[in-house]
Amino acid sequence: MKKIIDREQVRYIAHLARLELSEEEEKKFTRQLGEILAWVDKLKELDTSEVPLTSHALPLTNVFREDELKRSLSEKEAFLNAPQKKRSHFQVPKVIGD
Amino acid sequence: MNLYRLPAYELHQLIQDREISIQELTRSIFQRIEELEDKIKAFLSLDIEGAMEQARRLDRKLSQGKKLGSLGGIPIAVKDNICLKGKRTTCGSRILEDFRPPYSATVAQRLKEADAIIIGKTNMDEFAMGSSTENSVFQVTRNPWNLGSIPGGSSGGSAAAVASGETVMALGSDTGGSIRQPASFCGVVGLKPTYGRVSRYGLVAFASSLDQIGPITRDVRDCALLLGVLNGRDELDSTSLDYPVPSYLEYLVPDLKDMRIGLPREYFVPGMSHEVREAIVQATGVLEKLGAKVEEVSLPHTEYAIATYYLIATAEASSNLARYDGVGYGLRTRGKTNLIEMYKKSRQEGFGEEVKRRIMLGTYVLSKGYYEDYYGKAGRVRTLVRQDFEEVFQSYDAVVTPASPTVAFKIGEKVDDPLKMYLSDIFTISANLAGIPGISVPCGYSQEGLPIGLQILAKAFDETTLLRIAYAYEQSTNWHKSKPEDLKL
Numbered sequence: 001m002k003k004i005i006d007r008e009q010v011r012y013i014a015h016l017a018r019l020e021l022s023e024e025e026e027k028k029f030t031r032q033l034g035e036i037l038a039w040v041d042k043l044k045e046l047d048t049s050e051v052p053l054t055s056h057a058l059p060l061t062n063v064f065r066e067d068e069l070k071r072s073l074s075e076k077e078a079f080l081n082a083p084q085k086k087r088s089h090f091q092v093p094k095v096i097g098d
Numbered sequence: 099m100n101l102y103r104l105p106a107y108e109l110h111q112l113i114q115d116r117e118i119s120i121q122e123l124t125r126s127i128f129q130r131i132e133e134l135e136d137k138i139k140a141f142l143s144l145d146i147e148g149a150m151e152q153a154r155r156l157d158r159k160l161s162q163g164k165k166l167g168s169l170g171g172i173p174i175a176v177k178d179n180i181c182l183k184g185k186r187t188t189c190g191s192r193i194l195e196d197f198r199p200p201y202s203a204t205v206a207q208r209l210k211e212a213d214a215i216i217i218g219k220t221n222m223d224e225f226a227m228g229s230s231t232e233n234s235v236f237q238v239t240r241n242p243w244n245l246g247s248i249p250g251g252s253s254g255g256s257a258a259a260v261a262s263g264e265t266v267m268a269l270g271s272d273t274g275g276s277i278r279q280p281a282s283f284c285g286v287v288g289l290k291p292t293y294g295r296v297s298r299y300g301l302v303a304f305a306s307s308l309d310q311i312g313p314i315t316r317d318v319r320d321c322a323l324l325l326g327v328l329n330g331r332d333e334l335d336s337t338s339l340d341y342p343v344p345s346y347l348e349y350l351v352p353d354l355k356d357m358r359i360g361l362p363r364e365y366f367v368p369g370m371s372h373e374v375r376e377a378i379v380q381a382t383g384v385l386e387k388l389g390a391k392v393e394e395v396s397l398p399h400t401e402y403a404i405a406t407y408y409l410i411a412t413a414e415a416s417s418n419l420a421r422y423d424g425v426g427y428g429l430r431t432r433g434k435t436n437l438i439e440m441y442k443k444s445r446q447e448g449f450g451e452e453v454k455r456r457i458m459l460g461t462y463v464l465s466k467g468y469y470e471d472y473y474g475k476a477g478r479v480r481t482l483v484r485q486d487f488e489e490v491f492q493s494y495d496a497v498v499t500p501a502s503p504t505v506a507f508k509i510g511e512k513v514d515d516p517l518k519m520y521l522s523d524i525f526t527i528s529a530n531l532a533g534i535p536g537i538s539v540p541c542g543y544s545q546e547g548l549p550i551g552l553q554i555l556a557k558a559f560d561e562t563t564l565l566r567i568a569y570a571y572e573q574s575t576n577w578h579k580s581k582p583e584d585l586k587l
Contacts, residue, residue, distance in 0.1 A: 005462070009462075010458070013458055013461050013462050013465065014458065016461050016465060017416060017445075017457050017458060017461040018420075018423070018438070018441040018442050018445055019442060019445050019446055019449075019454055019457065019458070020439075020442035020443055020445075020446040021446070021454070022446075025451070025454070029454075029455060029458055032455060032516055032517075033455070033458060033459055033462065035517055036408065036459060036516070036517060036520075037459075037462075039405065039517060040405040040408065040409055040472070040476075042401075042402065042405055043402055043405050043406065043409075043475050043476065043479055044475070046399075046402065046479060046482065048475060048478035048479060048481075048482070051478040051479075051481050051482060052478070052481055053474060053477035053478050053480075053481065054477055054478075054480040054481040054484060054531075055307060055477055056307050056337075057293045057294075057307065057484065057531070057532060057533025057534075057558075058293060058294050058337065058339065058533060058558075060294075060336075060337065060339075063336040063337075065333060073200055073201065077200035077201075078200065080198065080200050081196075081197055081198065081199075081200075081426070081427030081428070082425075082426060082427065083424055083425070083427070083428070083429070083430035084430065090425050090426060092425055092437055092440065093434070093435055093436050093437045093439075093440050094436070094437075095436075095437050
């Protein structure tokens, strides 16, 4: 039987998801995701060509409000949990120039 | 009299009548926690100082002749994915271990306005992903009825705390059964409201089209009382609906005349425990005696619900959890790296295994080339699941099912088999997909003394019917009166 998902794909998906998996996790997830995907394949038994997609259980479309000025978080509050900051900026490793 | 055993509405009366003080009640709860918490491990943090301060303030208010809110002086525990300003909100995760939100969830604000006393934050599966609370990175919570068993999940800490008397009421959240399944496993009442009934503002997002906050309580009256405080439109959550808010307590009448209740045949699956089946059959007999007409109905797409759920929930989760990047808040890896490496390492260190597994699955089903086959397909099957319910609710007021195919399983029993763990949500998941409300009430015990839950589902925004059936059933049985104490905790 052809595998639904292989190690190479798992590595690629991990990159997309911004996860650095260990060797062991790669192996384990390849097996487990394969099992889960094989099992969700049962949905293919159903013909849904005429069925609309539900992305949301409520019959809601756009919800609007007036665009009014209101109090929001202060600068101090917004930075309270920042792992690294410099004055009023979140600090991250250098992006450009390396 | 053990105050920690009484339901909120009785305690509220005792407080109004000045039979007990709020400080006395609050102290008795913290004393109970001190006695039991070593064994149960329901809480991730306690706010003794804040709670006692609030108790003193409310006692003073009362002695000045002022009226208290509808939860005046009632101790309540909050699941640790609900933000409380300045208080640690970990979500059971390493990545939020030190996170102190700069704002409070709307539900926390409403508890405060109702004069409730928030005593602490309860344990949960990391990011609410799990069915046993074993996925918390901090501790394993135990079922008060049997310390070797799990309390259910993901709101296991909240359910265990209510069952053991470590709190009077609690808040949970339910994405695929995370309120109803632990409530059933711990022998308490748990309600997942209609999607849009209760504001999600300040609830750490898992799967935004499925998540709802709801009450976990000792009995149905308390449940109605708490829902009445939580619900209603909130302009901070655009998916909270401006829908009439009934006074639920008025619907609690002990008869079910003219009610039509469906018993979906697809919920009596092989692999379901014999004791659970028996308990549900007995319960339907009670409902009939109360005047309801119970008939077999069909929800034909039930067997596809779990697969549908795990595609939609993981897709939404992978997108929601992209925000944990080590920049604005949450854990950031130490050591020098470039930006992409920093993201990857922070997330690798901060997330536990189940969360990573779900992010991986969700990322895969949303990725190019697979989107329509998986996420698209699931969204279409979701429509079919929803239509099943719409059809049945044209002729029936509610359906009843077991809350779970088995009673609470043993700690460690399913941790290494994600698929098996997912299947334990088989009866609760459809309600989230369809957006309808569901409640679990105690309906019996297994031979080894573990609680069994009866699930009742009704159409969207019909919580009154749900509560009426649950109440009538509860009042004509004694299940909710048994306490784990009887088993020598």
